[in-house]
Amino acid sequence: MEIKLHDAELKVMDVIWSEGTVSAKHIYETLKERFGYSRSATYTLIKRCIDKGAIERIEPGFLCEALVQKEEAQELATRELINKLYDGSADKLVASILGKRDLPHEEIERLRKIVRDWEE
Template sequence: MSKIVSKITDSEVEVMRVLWEAGCELPLADIRRTLEEKSKWETSTIKTLLRRLCEKGVVLATKRDVFYYKPLVSESEYNEYTTQNLIDRLYAGSAKNLIASLLGSKKLDNTDIEELRALFKVGERDE
């Protein structure tokens, strides 16, 4: 699965987000309508992106009156893979180094830090 997810382009992720947010199969017209609000893509571009996602095996197209599309990869699976890939590439696999970088660059405010502390405490109880 990770090889497939790694080949999803940024533009294709925008299409995937529409499918993930819907939570159900969508016809092209609905996908197009949503993407036209967010981007200036032509219908042909959207069809090309959907075709590529189907070829990669991350979206399934089902023909009825019209084609309906549904994601075969969940948003959480995609996010988990891309987060791990980021940590591996930039921080040599160390999530601790990622957090240290965020703290050092002041990207986290006090509220964020307190929320992370609470998450760490919950994790300690689960062990």
């Protein structure tokens, strides 16, 4: 099942993905520090993630555990980006990235390695 997460929901998920199972209070404190989110806004976002099935609420203590892996969310967001901005054509996305003349040599080499690994 694909779960579409919006930007603010992804910020909640990023806290969980980077730190593991954490309390809702910890998510609030982290998002307040990073982005100035209010307590009510943060808890609303957490509830939306729970309602979508992206987070499991564990009691006692209102702990939040990710039910969606970061890679799954990235894959869905990438497909949506390709469909929305590149007419569903991944090669247009890659051409756009490669057309950027100021890519560091290390990034170009990583891209070459990805293509070589994929071909094998």
